[in-house]
Amino acid sequence: MTVSLTIENLSAHYGQTQVLKDLSISVKAGELVSLLGSSGCGKTTTLRIVAGFLAPTAGHVRLGDRDLTTLPAHARDIGLVFQNYALFPHLTVQENVAFGLKQRGISSADRARRATAMLERVGLAQLADRLPGALSGGQKQRVALARALVIEPPLLMFDEPLSNLDAKLRVDMRVEIRQLQKANGTTSLYVTHDQEEAFSISDRVAIMNAGRIMQLDTPEVLYQKPANAFVARFVGFENLIPMKTIARDGAIVTAEAAGGAKLHLSQDLFGPIKDDFVLATRPDGLVVRGQGEGIPATLGTRTYLGRAYQYKCETAAGEITANGALSEMFEPGAKAVLVPLPEQCCILDPENRDTTSRPD
Amino acid sequence: MNKFAKWGLTLPATIAVTLLLVVPVLITIATTFGESKGIFSTYTAFFNSGFRTGILYRTLRIALITTAISLVIGFLTAYVIAQMPGRLKSIAIIAAVFPLLTGVVVRSFAWLIILGKNGILNSSLISLGIISEPLSMLYTEGSVIVAMVYLFVPLMILTLTGVLEGIPRDVVEASASLGAKPIATFFQVILPLAVPGLIVGAVLVFTGSFTSYATPQLLGGEQMMMMGTLLYQRAMVTFDWVGASTIAAIMVVITIAVVSIMSRIARRLNPMAV
Numbered sequence: 098m099t100v101s102l103t104i105e106n107l108s109a110h111y112g113q114t115q116v117l118k119d120l121s122i123s124v125k126a127g128e129l130v131s132l133l134g135s136s137g138c139g140k141t142t143t144l145r146i147v148a149g150f151l152a153p154t155a156g157h158v159r160l161g162d163r164d165l166t167t168l169p170a171h172a173r174d175i176g177l178v179f180q181n182y183a184l185f186p187h188l189t190v191q192e193n194v195a196f197g198l199k200q201r202g203i204s205s206a207d208r209a210r211r212a213t214a215m216l217e218r219v220g221l222a223q224l225a226d227r228l229p230g231a232l233s234g235g236q237k238q239r240v241a242l243a244r245a246l247v248i249e250p251p252l253l254m255f256d257e258p259l260s261n262l263d264a265k266l267r268v269d270m271r272v273e274i275r276q277l278q279k280a281n282g283t284t285s286l287y288v289t290h291d292q293e294e295a296f297s298i299s300d301r302v303a304i305m306n307a308g309r310i311m312q313l314d315t316p317e318v319l320y321q322k323p324a325n326a327f328v329a330r331f332v333g334f335e336n337l338i339p340m341k342t343i344a345r346d347g348a349i350v351t352a353e354a355a356g357g358a359k360l361h362l363s364q365d366l367f368g369p370i371k372d373d374f375v376l377a378t379r380p381d382g383l384v385v386r387g388q389g390e391g392i393p394a395t396l397g398t399r400t401y402l403g404r405a406y407q408y409k410c411e412t413a414a415g416e417i418t419a420n421g422a423l424s425e426m427f428e429p430g431a432k433a434v435l436v437p438l439p440e441q442c443c444i445l446d447p448e449n450r451d452t453t454s455r456p457d
Numbered sequence: 458m459n460k461f462a463k464w465g466l467t468l469p470a471t472i473a474v475t476l477l478l479v480v481p482v483l484i485t486i487a488t489t490f491g492e493s494k495g496i497f498s499t500y501t502a503f504f505n506s507g508f509r510t511g512i513l514y515r516t517l518r519i520a521l522i523t524t525a526i527s528l529v530i531g532f533l534t535a536y537v538i539a540q541m542p543g544r545l546k547s548i549a550i551i552a553a554v555f556p557l558l559t560g561v562v563v564r565s566f567a568w569l570i571i572l573g574k575n576g577i578l579n580s581s582l583i584s585l586g587i588i589s590e591p592l593s594m595l596y597t598e599g600s601v602i603v604a605m606v607y608l609f610v611p612l613m614i615l616t617l618t619g620v621l622e623g624i625p626r627d628v629v630e631a632s633a634s635l636g637a638k639p640i641a642t643f644f645q646v647i648l649p650l651a652v653p654g655l656i657v658g659a660v661l662v663f664t665g666s667f668t669s670y671a672t673p674q675l676l677g678g679e680q681m682m683m684m685g686t687l688l689y690q691r692a693m694v695t696f697d698w699v700g701a702s703t704i705a706a707i708m709v710v711i712t713i714a715v716v717s718i719m720s721r722i723a724r725r726l727n728p729m730a731v
Contacts, residue, residue: 150630170633171642177634183627187649196645197635248635 099126099282100161100251102147107156109142109308116142117153118308129278129285130313131295133331134305140288142308144256147286149173160252171200176245176283180257182237184229190216190240191225197248215247216240218277235266239273246277253278253285259294271298292332296320304328326375326445334377336417338392339447342372352376356413358392360437367444375445380407382441385421391436392417396427410435482709485702492699499703509687513707516684519598520667523605527662528655530606531613536647538614539621553614561608565672568604569595572676596678604672609662616661620654621647649726656723660716667712684708 102124109117117139124130132140145151147158149170158165165173176197184193194212203211216222219239229237238258245253258274259267275298278285289295295302296316303313304327311331312324323329326337340360344351348364352374364370385396385408394410394417401407405420408427412435419435427433492498503509538549556564571577572594579591594600624647632642670685677683682690684704692701 148630148634150633170630171636171638173634174636175634177631179627179631181625181627183625183631185628185632185646187652196632196637199645200636200638200641244631244635 099284101126101128102252102284102286103157103159104143104147105157105159107143107146107158108154109139109146109151110154116308117146120156120308120310122303122310122313124284124286126284127282128300129275129287129298131287131289131299131302132305133289133292133295133302135290137307138305139308140290140305141256143305144254144286144288147252148175148177148254174248174250174252176248176250176253178238178241178245178253178255178258180260182229182234182241182261184237184240184244186229189226189228190221190232193229193240194243194247197244201248211247212243215243218246219243219273234262235270238262238270242274242277246281246283249281251284253283255285255287255289257289258287260289260291267294274298304331322443323377323445326377329377329443329445333379334443335380336376336378336383336419337445338376338378338414338417340374340376342370342374354392354412354414356393358413360390360392362439362444366439367442370444371446373447375447376437376442377445378437378442380418380420381405382438383417383419384436384438385410385419385425385427385433386436387425387433389434389436391434394419394433394435396431396433397429399427399429408433486706486709488699489703489706499699500707503700503703503707512682512684512687515598515681516667517711519601519605519673519683520663523602523609523666524659524663526602526606527609527613528659531610531617531658532651532655534610535614535617535621538618550615550618554611556607557611562671562675564608565604565675568600568607568676572600572603595676596680598677598681600676601673601681601683604676605666605669608669608672609665612661612665613658616658617651617654620651620657624650652723652726656719659719663715663719664712667715668708 102122104120104122107117107120108115120139120143122130122132122143132143134140142151146153147165149165149168149172153166156166160173160175185196188196191209191212194215195208198208198211213222213225216225219242221236221239221243224232224236229240232240238261241258255274259270262270271294287295287298296319299316301313301315302319304311304319306327312319312328314324319328320332323332323334329337338354340352340354342350342352343359350362350364350370351359352362352370353359354376360376362370362376383391385394385406392412392414394412397409397411399406399408402420405423406426407418407420410417410419410433417435421427421433489499490496495501534553538546538553541549569576573579574591574593574595576594578594579588582588583591628650629642629646632646633639637645668685669683670689673681673683673686674689677686684707688701688704688708691697691704
């Protein structure tokens with residue numbers, strides 16, 4: 098049974114503070130969508146509203162053709178994996194996994210069979226009789242996962258499930274979660290603040306800020322073509338350089354940065370370029386050279402990255418971080434030119450304080 | 458911390474407890490076995506006296522009923538308090554504990570005034586026309602139980618509030634997300650996790666009410682004697698010290714037995730409990 102999750106125009110308040118602002122997301126049947134953002138962006142609030150632990154001040158939550166908005170949490174049929182595992186400390190691993198089945202009135206023989214089968218799938222059958230207190234963090238999270246999966250919910254939700262695990266286990270577990278989710282084809286909503294985790298596990302990622310979705314797209318699009326300055330910064334476009342178009346010649350646009358540095362940009366590559374725009378690059382997309390067409394800069398601190406040298410650069414357009422080849426090392430204070438690599442740049446609208454979510 | 462410091466620091470307390478508690482208790486109990494009529498003669502005398510065993514059963518009954526009522530009232534109150542937001546919670550806890558600021562005698566005495574022949578309760582009922590003659594409510598098991606529940610509920614509330622607050626919110630939410638209705642969550646998650654607190658509370662209330670003296674003295678009188686008042690009478694009125702020691706020994710044994718039965722029940726309900 099795969100169904101879609103639709104969140105429509107959700108608003109939520111804590112007292113006077115609005116924490117979600119007209120938020121809409123739709124998760125397709127069988128898809129895993131992550132909500133990614135720093136703490137306080139509203140991602141956990143969204144999950145808690147979908148789970149039924151919080152009531153929204155406006156908006157609707159639909160799962161397939163069921164409207165969940167006013168249903169109590171226990172009637173929603175959602176599998177939930179918590180950050181702190183939230184296992185029942187007084188029940189054995191087996192009883193923890195069977196708990197949801199028991200609530201559904203399934204006979205004890207069936208419960209035992211299904212719980213055991215699920216524990217086998219997560220590789221913990223041999224620990225069935227232990228209490229959660231005797232398990233490691235990774236084992237606890239596997240039990241939590243088994244407990245959420247065994248009820249065969251139409252929707253699975255994860256609230257930062259890996260943030261209490263160590264780095265290596267985190268990588269293993271996210272692969273495991275993804276495999277189980279894909280194998281079952283369960284529609285999933287995954288909340289995390291870890292970009293790598295979100296990008297590696299998700300079909301699509303919603304980057305959130307201040308109660309809104311800044312962009313909802315596949316990891317590839319988010320990484321290469323952020324839609325706005327917030328997302329660009331979030332995915333590592335450290336340099337946002339405001340530019341003005343001064344001449345157009347067919348597909349080629351000549352633009353000027355503060356201080357008069359001129360660049361030629363092709364609309365064949367970037368799409369239509371407006372008169373005022375922002376050129377966004379990662380440090381890798383801006384190469385420090387002795388000469389060439391680029392932005393003149395005075396080099397500052399140099400750090401060795403292994404694959405390149407990274408320089409803090411002073412330019413008329415502000416401080417910029419750029420990388421230079423290992424074969425051509427510059428000393429601090431040297432004059433150089435920062436040459437953008439067009440295929441690693443993107444073009445954004447000038448920063449707009451009131452950035453609204455992009456239609457999906 | 459080195460080994461000497463670790464043991465040395467507990468030494469003063471150990472000496473005090475040994476000299477002032479363990480040794481006197483052992484001496485007291487030893488005297489009960491020293492009678493010329495036989496080692497267990499004082500105990501056979503106790504259990505052959507219908508009067509005295511009657512007092513023992515009454516004491517057990519009153520203590521168990523008091524414990525049960527205090528558990529229910531205390532748990533419900535603590536459950537509500539644990540859900541309250543911070544400020545309100547502190548006020549509620551202070552209100553619950555407020556009676557503990559006055560002494561046991563004063564609080565028991567208050568019930569004399571409420572339950573007496575011409576007390577507040579009787580005069581109210583008569584004014585309301587519900588009864589025409591004052592009820593005799595004092596010097597009954599009921600009056601003793603009412604006063605003891607009033608005495609011990611604050612302790613129960615304090616113990617249970619702490620335990621209920623310690624149950625993580627996400628465990629309760631996990632239960633709901635797995636389809637457990639609130640009543641199922643209560644019986645399958647909250648109650649078992651509160652068992653350690655229920656046991657601590659029950660032990661406190663049971664030992665307190667089983668050994669109580671002032672309350673049965675004031676509200677039970679001669680008719681409703683309990684083990685505590687019987688012991689006092691044997692020791693201070695009839696100066697039968699061996700008989701008093703026998704009563705004390707029986708009380709110690711019963712208290713230990715009840716406490717261990719309770720913790721066994723706790724272990725069955727919740728394997729994590731003590």
